[in-house]
Amino acid sequence: MAAPALMNGPLEPIPNWTDDEKPSMPGSPSTPKHSSPIRAAYIAIAFLLGITGGLGNALVSANLQNIQGSLGLTPVEAAWLPAAYLMVNISTSLILFKFRQQFGLRLFAEIGLPMYVAATILHLFADSYATALLARAVSGFAGATISTLAIFYTLQAFPKARLGQGLVIGLGISQLATPLAWLLSPALLDLGEWRTLYFFESGLALCCLAAVVSLKLPPGIRIKVFEGRDFLTFALLAPALALIVAVLAQGRTQWWTAQPWMAGALIAAVVLLVAAVLVEHHRANPLIQTHWLGTASTIRFAIGAMGIRFLLSEQTYGATGLLRTLGMGPDQVQPLYAVMLIGLVVGIGTSALTFNQKSVIPQILSSVVLIAIGSFLDWNATSLTRPHDMFLSQFLISTAAGLFMGPLLLVGVMSALKKGPNYIVSFAVLFGVSQSIGGLAGPAIFGTFQQFREHEYSATINAGIDPTNPVVAQRLQIQGQVYGRVIADPVLRQTQGTALLAQTATREANVRAYNDVFLLNGILTLLLLSWSLFNVLRLVIQAKTNPPVATGPASGAAAPI
Numbered sequence: 331m332a333a334p335a336l337m338n339g340p341l342e343p344i345p346n347w348t349d350d351e352k353p354s355m356p357g358s359p360s361t362p363k364h365s366s367p368i369r370a371a372y373i374a375i376a377f378l379l380g381i382t383g384g385l386g387n388a389l390v391s392a393n394l395q396n397i398q399g400s401l402g403l404t405p406v407e408a409a410w411l412p413a414a415y416l417m418v419n420i421s422t423s424l425i426l427f428k429f430r431q432q433f434g435l436r437l438f439a440e441i442g443l444p445m446y447v448a449a450t451i452l453h454l455f456a457d458s459y460a461t462a463l464l465a466r467a468v469s470g471f472a473g474a475t476i477s478t479l480a481i482f483y484t485l486q487a488f489p490k491a492r493l494g495q496g497l498v499i500g501l502g503i504s505q506l507a508t509p510l511a512w513l514l515s516p517a518l519l520d521l522g523e524w525r526t527l528y529f530f531e532s533g534l535a536l537c538c539l540a541a542v543v544s545l546k547l548p549p550g551i552r553i554k555v556f557e558g559r560d561f562l563t564f565a566l567l568a569p570a571l572a573l574i575v576a577v578l579a580q581g582r583t584q585w586w587t588a589q590p591w592m593a594g595a596l597i598a599a600v601v602l603l604v605a606a607v608l609v610e611h612h613r614a615n616p617l618i619q620t621h622w623l624g625t626a627s628t629i630r631f632a633i634g635a636m637g638i639r640f641l642l643s644e645q646t647y648g649a650t651g652l653l654r655t656l657g658m659g660p661d662q663v664q665p666l667y668a669v670m671l672i673g674l675v676v677g678i679g680t681s682a683l684t685f686n687q688k689s690v691i692p693q694i695l696s697s698v699v700l701i702a703i704g705s706f707l708d709w710n711a712t713s714l715t716r717p718h719d720m721f722l723s724q725f726l727i728s729t730a731a732g733l734f735m736g737p738l739l740l741v742g743v744m745s746a747l748k749k750g751p752n753y754i755v756s757f758a759v760l761f762g763v764s765q766s767i768g769g770l771a772g773p774a775i776f777g778t779f780q781q782f783r784e785h786e787y788s789a790t791i792n793a794g795i796d797p798t799n800p801v802v803a804q805r806l807q808i809q810g811q812v813y814g815r816v817i818a819d820p821v822l823r824q825t826q827g828t829a830l831l832a833q834t835a836t837r838e839a840n841v842r843a844y845n846d847v848f849l850l851n852g853i854l855t856l857l858l859l860s861w862s863l864f865n866v867l868r869l870v871i872q873a874k875t876n877p878p879v880a881t882g883p884a885s886g887a888a889a890p891i
Contacts, residue, residue: 344551350490355754356555357431359482359547361490368545369487375541376483380503381510382534383476386450386469387415388511389527392660396519401459406583413579414463417572418470420766423758424564424617426474428555435482435547442475443542447535453528476538477504482547495682498736502678505731508646509671516660560617563606567618570602571763578770582777619756622749630865631742632760636768637858638694638734641701643772644708644851645670645727649720651780652711652844655837666717666724673725677732690737691866697734698859700726705852713841779850780843787839792832 345360353360364372390397391412398408430438449468455461484500485493518526573595586592610616622628653663681693707723739761746757 345549353550354493356551356553357427357435359435359486359550361486361493362548363489364486371545372483373487375538375545376480376487376500377503378534378541379476379483379538380480380500381507382531382538383446383473383480384504384507385511385534386473386531387412387466388507389515389531390415390466392508392511392515393519393527397462401462403459406580407459409579409583411462411466413576414466415470415473416579416766416770417575418467419474420571420575420763421564421568422471422474423762424567424755425560426478427755427758428560428617430478430550431553431555434552435550438475439479439542439547442472442479443535443539446472446476447532447539450528450532450535454525454532479542479547480504486547494685494736494740497739498682498685499678501735501739502674502681502732505674505678505735506671509667509674509728512660512667513664513671516664519660557615557617559609559613563609563617566602566606566609567759570599570606573599573602574767575770578767578774581774582781586778615752617755618759619749619753622746622753622756623760627745628760631745632764634694634858634862635738635742635761635764636771637854638698638701638738639765639768640772640775641698641705641851641855641858642727642731643769643776644701644705644848645724645731646769647773647776648705648844648847648851649708649724651777652708652715652841653717653720655840655844656713656715658717663717666720669721669725670728673728674732676725677729678736679732680729681733681736685736690740693737694734694741695859695862695866697730698855698862700730700733702852702855702859704730705848705855708848709845709852711841711845711848713837715841776847776851780840780847783843783846784836784839787842788836791835791839 347360347362351360351362394408394411397403397411398405426438445468449465449472452461452465452468480503481497481500484503485496488496514530515527518530577592577595577599580589581592584592606618607620610618611620649666650663653666677697684693704723704727707726708720711719742757742761743754746753
């Protein structure tokens with residue numbers, strides 16, 4: 331199927347590129363041959379861009395309690411800070427992809443990077459809550475630009491024959507930001523509280539701007555792609571996605587059924603989404619290919635992509651939440667995040683080294699298996715669990731996170747390119763939304779489940795605490811003796827002992843509830859694995875009975891998911 335956008339022709343003369351140098355599509359840079367030092371410079375800049383682009387939001391998420399205390403925010407107000415970033419970031423691919431196709435990579439970088447620098451510097455003056463929200467929203471838009479540039483710079487460091495490996499590494503670089511944020515935060519906070527975090531991010535942003543100006547990306551092809559209705563679609567989809575993000579981000583904090591605005595937000599999101607689909611469905615040159623998005627293979631891909639990101643929340647919510655509940659501070663969890671960083675590097679490296687069309691399905695399935703093993707290893711946590719007890723499980727889950735991203739993206743890209751280059755916008759939106767929604771839905775749903783289970787366990791444990799029971803009475807006496815040197819009144823001492831016992835009961839209830847989260851995650855992972863294997867088997871049988879259906883990688887693109 332020909333891409334309508336290409337029918338307009340290039341906006342400027344196309345250089346006499348060889349087949350190896352031609353851009354893969356309009357909006358992408360050309361791929362000329364570079365010397366080894368230039369390739370090394372490109373990959374160094376790619377690491378700088380990728381880590382910087384993801385580090386800002388990771389630093390805010392890792393240090394949200396410190397920022398909340400410094401700005402005097404309530405938990406609800408603090409939850410809006412990372413939400414503001416995602417509410418803007420989730421829909422930017424709708425516009426940015428076509429922007430660089432029509433206006434070129436240079437303008438794309440010259441707008442995106444200064445905007446990111448401005449956002450990080452704005453953080454330094456975020457003395458008010460409104461300024462902090464504005465800074466996070468601007469960072470959400472600019473961060474999408476930085477991440478895209480990081481991938482393009484990575485691809486310049488690889489020859490044309492190894493662009494697949496380059497894509498895996500380019501995608502993986504931004505994933506390193508979260509463990510790095512946890513590793514760097516304690517030292518940065520010791521230097522000057524939360525503002526030091528933003529000083530550090532601002533410095534990285536300025537370094538990115540200097541690096542991109544010093545070593546530019548090769549030129550690409552510019553074509554006219556924007557139409558008036560594109561902006562109508564964006565005006566409908568952007569607020570719809572933002573409303574969904576808002577509900578997922580605030581659901582646990584404000585509680586799902588306690589706030590009427592959440593129901594209104596979801597209803598408005600559905601109305602806007604339906605309106606956007608109706609607009610796009612009847613366009614000659616749609617921004618979003620609704621026919622393709624409605625196919626069975628694309629729906630399977632979306633469910634699988636969202637499902638894997640959802641299951642990875644065992645790490646960001648489950649393991650981290652359990653250790654925080656047990657009183658572990660940032661300094662104590664640093665070794666665990668160092669292990670997570672190593673796991674990510676191992677996963678990304680393994681994926682890049684073994685990356686080819688035949689290994690795509692095994693890599694995705696292997697990542698699901700690793701998540702299941704990690705979840706069941708964490709299932710036996712107790713109140714004595716410490717970060718070193720989770721080294722193996724979190725290493726496996728981090729390896730899975732680094733292993734699945736590249737193959738998953740190749741699956742979707744091949745499926746979209748089979749239809750035509752103009753389907754890439756639809757895939758970019760689908761991929762970004764699935765990862766963002768999956769990453770938000772995991773903590774939201776697991777957190778809700780954990781709270782329900784904690785209340786049930788607390789009720790069960792407290793029901794068994796009978797002061798007339800000799801064992802309980804002895805325990806209360808022991809608990810009260812803790813305050814023997816500071817509280818002379820025996821009645822008050824007994825009251826404090828009772829309160830301490832209640833805290834212990836609450837802690838044990840939370841540990842049991844987190845174990846239920848790990849168990850639930852493991853069960854859901856096994857269900858996703860079974861469903862994926864069923865789809866693989868179905869396509870193998872289909873290929874044997876009708877060989878032309880599976881002639882290329884795109885035909886089996888959605889096989890595992």
